[in-house]
Structures are given as C-alpha cells and as structure tokens.
Amino acid sequence: MHLQKNIETFDKEPDLLERILERAYREALHLPMEVTEEYEFLARGEYNENFVFTHPESGKRYVLRVNHGSQMHLKKQISYEAHALSLLEKSGRVPKVYYVEEKGDKGILLMDFLEGRALRYETDLSVAGQILADIHCTKYEREKDWGELRLLSPENPLYAMLSESASLLRSYELSPFKEDSVYERCHALWEKVVNLEEKYAKTLSSKDFCIINTELNSGNFLIQDEEKNFEEKSETDISSHLIDWEKPLYAHFAQDLGHFLAPTTSFWKTDCILYEKDRDLFFHAYKEALAGRRNFSGIEEKTELFILFNCIRGLSWCAYAYAEYQKGRDIQNEDTFRKIKEYLTDPFLSSVEELFRESRT
Known part of the structure; x- marks a missing residue:
C-alpha cells in the first residue's frame, strides 16, 4: 500500500x-x-x-x-x-x-516536522518578538565561515534593498502592461527612499548585524497556543518556531523587524495593518527577550526606517509580479494575483503613501 x-x-x-x-x-x-x-x-x-x-x-x-x-x-x-x-x-x-x-x-x-498554526497579529506579537530575539541573539562568526555556503552579507543593507526595488520597478516600467499612474506613484516613493539611503546608510553599524530571515510573513511562524509569557518561560520551554529559510542573510537586525511590521507584509495573508500600539507591544517583548544578550542600538528608529524600505520593496515586487502574471506566468495563483492588484490600487497604495508622509525619518 x-x-x-x-x-x-x-x-x-x-x-x-x-x-x-x-x-x-x-x-x-x-x-x-x-x-x-x-x-x-x-x-x-x-x-x-x-x-x-x-x-x-x-x-x-x-x-x-x-x-x-x-x-x-x-x-x-x-x-x-x-x-x-x-x-x-x-x-x-x-x-x-x-x-x-x-x-x-x-x-x-x-x-x-514542527507543529503549530500561523501567527495571528491580534494575539501573537509578543511571541513573535521572543522568537526573533532568540534568532537574532544566536552567535555567528561570519569571519570564520569561509565555505561556499557562507551567509551572504550586504555591505549596505539599505542600498541592497534600494537596488532590488529599482530592478523590479524597471522591469515593470518596460512592460507593455505598465499602468502609468501606478508606476509614477511607486517611483515617487522609490525616490524618497533614495534620499533616505543617502541620509542614513552610514548610521547603520555592522555591530548590529545578525542572522536574519528576510521573509517574515505570518505563515512562516508556527505558534503553539500553550506558549507562555516571556517572564514565565524557562530555557527549555520553547514551542513556537520560524520556518522557511530560503533567503537568510547576515545583515542588520532592523531589516527583519521592518519587514515583519511593514503593512506590505502583514496585509498579504491577513488583511491586517499594524499601528503604533501594535508596534510598541512587539518592541517591548523583543527588547525584554534581548536583555543581557545583545545591545542593539536605536531599535524603534531604525526599524521605522526599514519599514519604509520594505514597503517600496513590496510594492516594486507587486508591480513586477503584476506584469509577469499578465503575460502568462508558469505558476498562476488567483489569490496571489488578486492581492497584487489590491496592493497597487487604493486604499492600500494611499495608506503606504500616508505612512511615508507621517514618518519621522
């Protein structure tokens, strides 16, 4: 049988x-x-x-x-x-x-095989903070990892994200399926992050580098409902996990946090957008779990910067993917295509533009 x-x-x-x-x-x-x-x-x-x-x-x-x-x-x-x-x-x-x-x-x-359900933003932000802190505190001496599988490490993480976004937008710009208004709005946001890269790139220290996942969608977390609060958890009481490690890097911790908290991430599977109170809850759990292990600098400020970069990266990918789907992609997923179109129209696109206007960076 x-x-x-x-x-x-x-x-x-x-x-x-x-x-x-x-x-x-x-x-x-x-x-x-x-x-x-x-x-x-x-x-x-x-x-x-x-x-x-x-x-x-x-x-x-x-x-x-x-x-x-x-x-x-x-x-x-x-x-x-x-x-x-x-x-x-x-x-x-x-x-x-x-x-x-x-x-x-x-x-x-x-x-x-690990048991668990997908992360729920409404209830699991503290657990997510604990998971990411445990991962970001894991020691990795890249200078001693000289094999062909050595983790990639962008010298300038902001520029790397900026370049990737530029390539994706350029592909959309050259596509016969380009919609002028969508391209112009996305490109205007891209120009804003160009200015941010010039302003902040040198403020990011390699001392704040760690192993990061780069793809922190809710479905990549496996949450156990019996997970205890951080204060109650023993060293062996770890039951929630992070899976799907296709694109790990040795890079700035805030790149992961920015991806996790960005609306382009949370809205993808759940239609959820995280606000200041949600981010504060996450930051509290993350910093509590870091205590005594790593001393990352400017956690909230640098995460806000990476949220903006993750937004333009997400929108650029959606524009690129929209053109790919229109010309007949090998793997077609109607739910994915529907979401892509949602990202490139209002009210979602307007909400990202508002996020840039309200940013303190």
Missing part, C-alpha cells in the same frame, strides 16, 4: 522515488532499507515543495523539502538554506536538519 501511495504523491516527480531509496538518505534517519513510510503532500511555494512522513519505527514526523530554484540565484540553494538552519539550531526556534543533497536540478533536505 505504501508504494502505491508514494507513487501517487510523487506522480509529478517520480525521480523522488529513487532519491528516498538511496542509502545515505535512509541512514540519515535510521530508516529501514525497504521503504515502508508513506509520504503526503504538505505545502508548495514558488521554489519549493514539502512532503511529510512518519518514521515507521519511532513514530516521529519529518519533512522532505524539495527545491526547484533559487530566489537568490544560488547554485546550491537547498544547501545554503540547510547551512543557515544548522547555524540557528541552538536558538531552538528552527527545524533541525538531518540530511541535505544536491543532485541535478533538484536539491532535497530532511528536517523535523
């Missing part, structure tokens, strides 16, 4: 039936040489597919992650991701990696 089930699960990728038979794969989890475990589809992204299975002897569940490409244009995307997870394992906030292999155009990774 298990063989037929696996054939059905991997019907679009039959070569995976051979990959799970390989001795190194079986030995990594002490699996019997004969495949008796059944794989089930778990989730799919633009560059990855995830399958879940139960160990036939221990009863523990694991995830088989299959990579199909790289947003970061890396030759060994899944190995880079696995390296970041291994570096962060001691944080207790990410899945443990057991096996990684690059072969042909597919890389595979074996890791723990």
